[in-house]
Structures are given as structure tokens and as C-alpha cells.
Amino acid sequence: MSDDFAVDEIDMSIVEQLRSNGRATNQQIADRLDLTAATVSARIRRMEDANKLRVVAVSDFSAHGYNVLMEIAIEVEGRAASEVVKELAEFPEVFAAHLVTGRYDIDMLVALHDFDDLSDLLLNKFSSVKGIRSLIPAIAADVIKYEFDVAPIEAKEAV
Amino acid sequence: MSQTVLDELDHRLIKILSKDARISNRRIANDLDVTEGTVRGRIKRLQQEGMIAFTAITSFGLVDNSRLAFIGVQAEMDKTKAIADKIAKLPSVNAVMITMGRFNILAFGLFNELDKLHEVASDQILAIPGVHHVETSLAVKTVKYNARIVKITDAHPPINGG
Incomplete structure (x- = not known):
């Protein structure tokens, strides 16, 4: 995994917002982090395009x-x-x-x-x-905690 | 386990959202040939019933070269639940299950240093009263991993989507 893709604190704060609510709008995230919606959108896209991030529904x-x-x-x-x-x-x-x-x-x-x-x-x-x-x-008799939000990410499928 | 029965529309909705959660209700409604209100209502119901949650999944190695570690715990039977709850509170532990088998409790965590794994397994978990034995194992290579189908627990409640 040693490629030269780098993330900064702003990227990580956007990821944190998405982890708690993947359906938050760019504007909601921007307001919370004091950024513009365009910045939020561009940063999410950059990480997605590099196959470093997916914002998804996980199902039980x-x-x-x-x-x-x-x-x-x-x-x-x-x-x-x-x-x-x-x-x-x-x-x-x-x-x-x-x-x-x-x-x-x-x-x-x-x-x-x-x-x-x-x-x-x-x-x-x-x-x-x-x-x-x-x-x-x-x-497994009982699952107490299950927070796997880090995973290998496959290349994006064509939609 | 939940008794909720999902129909075909629920499954099609989950399939779309499991690829990209940021797609608009309008587009989903178009794709599925239903109204936006139906999409909104279904999403809300699935979230409330703990069937889906919206989250961000990041690649291994986005921030550091974390490795998945397995921590097996043998503990006194009558203290298993309380010990599992304590282990679940450790920040570097991602998952905890109570099991029947060679361990009473199985924990999973991501660690970027062996020192840290050792600290969690041998210092923090082993020190919990009632814990008899701790074994660790490291994932060297992950051949398959489905991050889309998970256990949605109370410890990680789904938060209302926009």
C-alpha cells in the first residue's frame, strides 16, 4: 500500500463526518467544518478516485x-x-x-x-x-461491537 | 436477530446504496421507478430497523499501514459479557464477539505497530479480572473481505441520513 497518495487533516475531518453520516450533504459537511461545499465535493471525489474512500450503505x-x-x-x-x-x-x-x-x-x-x-x-x-x-x-453467540470501517477497496464499478 | 422481512425493492435499494450512499433520492427513485417519497420512507425504515447504516469506508493504509489483528480471550464464563463490554470500550478494538469455541471472546483490531497490539492484548485485556488467557494472531494477507455486509450493533447506531 505504499503509494504516494497523501491526505491532510481536512480530508480526515471530512472522512470523520462521513463515517458518522454518509448521507450528509456537501453543504452540511462544509458548514460543520467551515469549508465550502465545492471543497468538500472535490476532496471526496479525489479520495474516491484514488480508491481510498467509499461512502456506502452497509447492511446487516x-x-x-x-x-x-x-x-x-x-x-x-x-x-x-x-x-x-x-x-x-x-x-x-x-x-x-x-x-x-x-x-x-x-x-x-x-x-x-x-x-x-x-x-x-x-x-x-x-x-x-x-x-x-x-x-x-x-x-458467535453475541456481537458486542462491529466497526470495520477500514477495508481493502476495490476499483470503482462502472455505474 | 431481527425478524424484519425485506422485500425485493428493499434489496434493490440496498444494492444501489451499497455502491454509493451519496446518490440522490431522486436518482434512486428514477432508477427503481418509484417515487422519491417511497425511497425516503424505505431508507428511513431500514435505518430505524438497524438493517442499514451509512458510513465511510477507507482503504487500509490511508493513514498508516494498519494490520488486522485477532485477539482471542479465554475468560471466566460468568464474567464473559462484562469482560466483552470492557474490551469493546478500548479505542483500538474494532469488533468484539462472544463466541462458543476455543475462546469465549474474540476481538479484532487494526494496529500499525506490534507494540500497540501487545499493549492492548497483554497489558489492557489480560489485566481485566476474570481473563485467563489471551492469544493474538496477525493478518499477513487479506484474500477476501466484505465490508458492505456487517453487524449493525447498538454500539454503533445508524445516524439519520440527510
Whole structure:
């Protein structure tokens, strides 16, 4: 991520305003920060064009019918972890997949509509991926805090 | 979990707004062939029900080279909720869930220095009474990440859109 794109304090204060309300108008943000609406608009566009910022609606897992959330740590054996993770990432149930340091090799966040989906995921999907030695799940019973507002940003889709 | 049932129009609206939240109600109304009032009403309802929230997502490395860290906590069962609430209050912790598995609590945070992760895991969290064990792991490479579908919690209430 070491490119030469730089942000200053004004950019960051605009981002803070957008984090708390992504639908605030340029004028509302400008008034709050003592800027002009044109400045706010130009700065947002600059960060968006550089794929550093997206102002979006995030939706709840339950809005999509996902009622089971679990984190799964994976031990890999006999195969490159980077290959295993790529295959796992293709499954739509896998919402996040990372290569990690420590006792396990891969960490994933998996969402299911309900527990009935578990057998299909295990028996038909994960079992087809070579190199998984063990899967160690942690089933989310309660989510206390979830504020992932920093993420890899994909290039902007053509609208 | 919420019992709210969303219809097809809700899903189409969410799809549009998940690409760009700053698009005007008028344009959404045009695209979906409904009135602006319908768009406004739907957005308000979805926000009130905690189904959507409008926010800014910034790229990893916009400000510093933060890395995602996983902090697993083994704690006394009867203190789990209280400990999870305490961990959620730590500013560098982005997410906390109570889990059934190898940990009672799983926390996630973004750290730009290993020192800082160590301070949070081994000084702050380990020092909470009832915490028995803390394990950390760092994401070296993120292969997939869906930032658009999240858990909207009370700790991060949706704020009314304009």
C-alpha cells in the first residue's frame, strides 16, 4: 500500500463526518467544518478516485437472511496456505479470509442462513478443498461491537 | 436477530446504496421507478430497523499501514459479557464477539505497530479480572473481505441520513 497518495487533516475531518453520516450533504459537511461545499465535493471525489474512500450503505447480516456467524481458524497441511485460502474465498458463505500468523494458518469469517446450511458447507464445499488439516470454529453467540470501517477497496464499478 | 422481512425493492435499494450512499433520492427513485417519497420512507425504515447504516469506508493504509489483528480471550464464563463490554470500550478494538469455541471472546483490531497490539492484548485485556488467557494472531494477507455486509450493533447506531 505504499503509494504516494497523501491526505491532510481536512480530508480526515471530512472522512470523520462521513463515517458518522454518509448521507450528509456537501453543504452540511462544509458548514460543520467551515469549508465550502465545492471543497468538500472535490476532496471526496479525489479520495474516491484514488480508491481510498467509499461512502456506502452497509447492511446487516440479518438483512440478507444470515443468522449464524462464525469465525473459523484453519490448520493447513501439505499444501501452500495461500492456495488453500484462495479456494476457500470463492465460497459465498466466506465473508472474510486472511492468511495469519500464529498457531493457525487461515482465519475466516463465515455466515450461514441457519445451522442446516452447515452440512452442505462442510460436506460439499470445504471437503473439496485439499490441504485442510483441521477447522476450529468459534460460533458467535453475541456481537458486542462491529466497526470495520477500514477495508481493502476495490476499483470503482462502472455505474 | 431481527425478524424484519425485506422485500425485493428493499434489496434493490440496498444494492444501489451499497455502491454509493451519496446518490440522490431522486436518482434512486428514477432508477427503481418509484417515487422519491417511497425511497425516503424505505431508507428511513431500514435505518430505524438497524438493517442499514451509512458510513465511510477507507482503504487500509490511508493513514498508516494498519494490520488486522485477532485477539482471542479465554475468560471466566460468568464474567464473559462484562469482560466483552470492557474490551469493546478500548479505542483500538474494532469488533468484539462472544463466541462458543476455543475462546469465549474474540476481538479484532487494526494496529500499525506490534507494540500497540501487545499493549492492548497483554497489558489492557489480560489485566481485566476474570481473563485467563489471551492469544493474538496477525493478518499477513487479506484474500477476501466484505465490508458492505456487517453487524449493525447498538454500539454503533445508524445516524439519520440527510
